[in-house]
Amino acid sequence: MSRSTALYDIPGPGTRRRHRLYGVLSTVVILALAGWILYLLFDTGQFTATKWAPFAYEGIQELLLRGLGNTLKAFAYASVLSLVLGGILACGRLSEHRVLRWISTLFVEFFRAMPVLVMIFFIFVALKVQPLPALVAGLTLYNGSVLEEVFRTGVHSVDRGQREAAYALGMRKTQVMTYVLVPQALRAMLPTIISQLVVALKDTSLGFLITYEEFLHAGKLIASNLDYDLPFIPVVMVISAVYIGMCLLLSWFATWVARKERRNPKTQAVELPPPDRGTLLPGGGPPTGA
Numbered sequence: 001m002s003r004s005t006a007l008y009d010i011p012g013p014g015t016r017r018r019h020r021l022y023g024v025l026s027t028v029v030i031l032a033l034a035g036w037i038l039y040l041l042f043d044t045g046q047f048t049a050t051k052w053a054p055f056a057y058e059g060i061q062e063l064l065l066r067g068l069g070n071t072l073k074a075f076a077y078a079s080v081l082s083l084v085l086g087g088i089l090a091c092g093r094l095s096e097h098r099v100l101r102w103i104s105t106l107f108v109e110f111f112r113a114m115p116v117l118v119m120i121f122f123i124f125v126a127l128k129v130q131p132l133p134a135l136v137a138g139l140t141l142y143n144g145s146v147l148e149e150v151f152r153t154g155v156h157s158v159d160r161g162q163r164e165a166a167y168a169l170g171m172r173k174t175q176v177m178t179y180v181l182v183p184q185a186l187r188a189m190l191p192t193i194i195s196q197l198v199v200a201l202k203d204t205s206l207g208f209l210i211t212y213e214e215f216l217h218a219g220k221l222i223a224s225n226l227d228y229d230l231p232f233i234p235v236v237m238v239i240s241a242v243y244i245g246m247c248l249l250l251s252w253f254a255t256w257v258a259r260k261e262r263r264n265p266k267t268q269a270v271e272l273p274p275p276d277r278g279t280l281l282p283g284g285g286p287p288t289g290a
Contacts, residue, residue: 081140108148143203187258198250
């Protein structure tokens, strides 16, 4: 059993019984809610063959695959550019030059406070940019500003002694960041980075509002333009399952990277052999006396 800390005490027998009771009650409530939703879906005929027949057509499948490809394309561009922008802004806010810190802080606070949809609409309507660049630009500005905070907080989370020891060895600031602080901070930042990339993946659906032909846009075309008693709920089920699968894939990738990083010989603790009994004083043999 894990030991208690200053912030957490090991629960006693009574607390453990209450926790088990809470777990059982929560499970029952969740199963009841899921059963009620399934009952409503079956009662309204959402699983009839008529509503699911459109997905068997090759044209519908190609439309969904094309929309999924456009979603992944926008996500790939936005995620890479967000990581680059976040790194640049983090370097600016960690800079020793006051002007760079002020400019980076103003940039981050402004675009982090702006709603993503407002930025996308402004770029698309006011600047007359094509749907894909407008969507990618809006996602990059917002997620890059959020990732900057993640990067900066991760660097500051490394023990101060690591930085001081590196400077004592004569390393420059760039070397300290590259070889000491960033590698250690990356392990702490990775879950938050993946969570923000999941947000960017889901926000690609906002491209639907500026006529970008992404996955949600393809689902709307299927649900509204086919005379199959409006298969809206089946379309939502398919699109939701695909989005959930992609988010779970990102989470699995983060876990795999973290596990591989822990097994990396460069990050594993090195076991030192016990010290040998030898000469302790320059005069010869070991010290004598009590």
